Amino acid sequence: MTEFPKKQQFAPSLPETEDDSIDLAALAGTLWRGKWIIALATALALLIGGYYAFVVATPLYRATSVVILQTKQDNIVDLQSVVGGMSGDSTEVNSEIEVLRSRGLMGKVVDRLDLINDPEFNGELREPGLVANVTGGIRNSIGALFGGDEASELSDIEAQSRRDAVVSALLDKVSISNIRQSLVFNVTVETESARKSARIADAIVELYILNQIEVKFEATEQATTWLTNRVGELQVELEAAETKASDFSSRTELVSIEGLQALERQIKDMRERIATAEQTVSSAQAELEGLRAAEAIEDKVALADDTQLTRMAQRLDDGPEMVAAFDNRYQMVINRKALDLARAEQQLEALRRSAVELERQVARQGQDLITLQQLTREAEATRTLYEYFLTRLKETSAQQGIQQADSRVLSNAVVPGAPSEPRKSRILALSMILGMMIGAGIVLLREMRNNSFRTARELENHTGLTVLGQIPEIPAGKRPNVLRYLLDKPTSAAAEAVRNLRTSLMLSNVDNPPQVILSTSSVPGEGKTTNSLALAANLLGLGKRVLVIEGDIRRRTLNEYFPTLPTSGIVGVLSGEMRFEDAVHRPADFGADVLAGDKTATNAADLFSSDRFRDFIEEMRGRYDAIIIDTPPVLVVPDARIIAQVADAILFTVYWDSTSKQQVEEALRMFDQTKQRISGLVLSQISARGMKRYGYGGQYGAYGAYGAKYYTE
Template identity: 45%
Template structure:
């Protein structure tokens, strides 16, 4: 988030420019281009209470206060049908704000009028208003008139707003036009037409219900008369028994069934006695015969011990008596069963007649009830026709607005301010995202994970040879302080033993490492150190561009044995240090620096000098720096401010790390202090930068 804020701050000028342009355009729209519009609002309340003066149920009941009802009424208020009534009532087809534009000439070549004046001329003044004529033609099926009327309705709908007050039954009707009085008139008329429409709907429903009830009553009366005639005819043709008489008949049937059950039981008993008597006689079991026969004479004969013949004779008499009783019981049973069948048939017939009669009476009663209900409803509706009331009322008529509702200047300015900020940020952020350069020390440290030991600003000189003169002439300048800070950081990188051999390199050419190396050498000599400056970039030799050097032999001459180190170095009094220049090599430069002679040279330099500074080629181009770095005590990696990409820096450091080389620290070079301040950053070397207003052309360090 902090990096995003910093990115926006760096592009603040673009953002301010975008905001100013947006606000200027907003001012033009609000004060010159926009037409003032006036909004008038009417408030209508939906009545959810039934106020029935006559306490009679109406055809159309009151509106329930449900969400569905509220949404339905909103739909009615926004309906094209109601708006069409508004258009006709106010003759809006003749209003220039709503009048349809002229239509295209049809294929038959006959021009069709489209303006209000043309429609009036076509219809004539005696036909009413322009809108009346247009509505009549549309109702008659004229498609052209229908399209014109629909166009007017669409325009009115675009100027009309209908909403509901939250948590209430209040509807807001707002009209917006270029005329304040017209807006109030449209809003109030629309509300009035809505209320009249509710009454009209109820009136039409009541009329339709009355007509239907009148027609239905005639049919019901005929049905009632037919039902009553059917009851009378049935009663005449059939003997109708009362329910009480049917109950008595049913009781008689039940009594007969009880007697029949008793006869059946008696018959079964007689049969059992006859069978038992026969069995006892056959077995000459006189005791059993006595128990079954129930004949006192037989009992006495058996008790006196009469002969078997006398006993058998008496048994025959007993059996004959039982046979007579059985025959009599069978005859009684048959007679009783016949009587029961007759009673049941008569009961069923009388019961069916009674059920049919009662059904006819119920039909008469139902027909009479329905007839009386419909007759009562017809009388109720007739009484209500003059007492129909709307379900809504106007609680706050629209007043003529005193000031325009549009344009809302503050809203326009706010929106344009937001748009300007978004557009400005949209310009700045992609630029920042596409920009790959590193601008601050913390940013460089975060990208590489290594410490930034120095931040070197641009030197206000146009020639390279003037750069060192600047450091000598202005020892308290920001650039000089930055080099001193780098020197101090290098010395303190190893507290126990300060680095003696210091190597400088970079990812790519022209990143300021050479100037930094020379300035660093000049700074060390200020401490009274014996300093040797070696030009290790023998492919791209630039020391002569900075220093006035006479000798042509240098590094390679020492390595080849042609000269001793003391003979090859040249004293430069501007930096007060010895310089060993590079020479063009016939062999590969990496092989030169990998040789034992070069190692011996560095060892000899350690003995002869307090500080040895080696300027080496870029890491990403040649391997020379990685070879030399193994002999150095400190490796300083130069990164050009706002130019070298993070990818190149990390790639170069990765090559160094893969070679087992530890980079001591980074130096951010060629910092444009003025641009850095615009980005909201500073390199933090005292207050010297606040005293100089540099006007000369900068030379990149």
């Protein structure tokens, strides 16, 4: 088998490194190729948007009422208010926005304007649909099951639910905004009626201001009620405190701070006298003990300090009578000292009792004074509190009729002259943008999901093999007419493409051109048989002897091109049942010999693996200049890889924009497993219209836009 060069041998590709970069030129090219899809999507989006804006959408009218917070208010009278005014900080501004959007305020608007009976806000008043009819039937059935109080309770719940739904609908149509760096609020309402929008906006502002006055009035009224009750309670407490102080004062001795101070001075004097008495007692006790302890005459005389005793001491020598008189006199002195000590102790005890009594009297009167002072202070405090609350009660009562709101209306809502919604120009612009985005998304998604080959460059980059031919669709209708078209229109694009394939195949090895050519594909229906016959017919134009062998003996596809083929063919020749000359057939207007397949139970793989087949091919090499073998698809049966062992060149056909990349990869991998080289690829059945649709019509091969000047269709 003659081998000839190829671009690159196919091998299972390794995972490619992901590239995060975006090829903007390729992206722009893809979008340009899908420009008609994008244009169609844009046109449809514009049509839908226009239909919605001009036909479906309900006109909405927007009205705005303006209100301002007043942080400084003039007082009619100089009285302290129960509810303070606004300070104007951001917290209060945000709080007032929420007050304007509160469900309580919106509920008052609903009640005032009777929006429950407005179909725009109450969906139950609109024309009921299928779902509403079914829901109503269920509700009626449930109502029939209940009776008496249960039905009334359910009705109340439904009424409350209906009112809540209307309030929610009103909230959806109201927007509150604060003008930056100001205390001004815009209350905007958007409904289906211009007058209704203005009326609702004014009602919201009016009720908001009225609500501020009501809040202050209610606060003042509550404060007045509370102050009235509190003043009454304080009056009772004051009377009770004063009575208690008066009763206590009448039950106790008249005391004062001055009297207590005099008693304290008496206690001080008494304590000094006690101290003096204690010293006297102590001295007397010392003298008495000294007298009693003395033994010597001189000591007794010195301690007694008695004149008579001194004289008697000088006369002790007169006799025993004088000594006895001295002792009697000394004992008399001791008795006198003892008597003085007793009197001093009695005085000290009396002074101490008097001091204790004075202290008790001071303590008792001090406690009474404290109690009286406490009762007096409680009465005074109650009186002060009573007078303060009485004053606040009179002030609060005077404020009930002079309350002012913290806001005022800057401008009432103006009835709009034109609807604010729908904004037709914006809808159309957004529809156009959305349509372009959807169209671009469809184009990019289709490009991402593309798993086939549309150009020879894609096929070569993916497989690493050379594309030898690009065959366009042959507008022949049925298969028998294909060869007739090529013969009748030798200057057509299809005929020139086959010549390009023949030229590329022959020039792939100039020194040793291939003689045995195998034609195969991944799966059936890719055009390999048509390419085989077209290539054979083209080789005949070079004056070569050509033999076409049907290698697909299971399907006998050549019978569809040449209905006159005999029923016996290559199987009979290889088995020896008939001669080659009897089996070969030359169809009319074809010029090449055709050896068809047979209907047989013989295993095709065993047949083509035999030495008889190899010998047969060698014999045919001597008879013909070119032998083209049309084989079954590679992914279906192994026949093609077996026959390839005797071939000089292998042409692998890929169906344009149809055969998946996985099918091509798997088929080429199977050839690579047996070390068989693919000579080249053929991109078959290319649609010129499809290539133009994808944006390739002016760039590639025989189906290029410039080919019309050279081809005759």
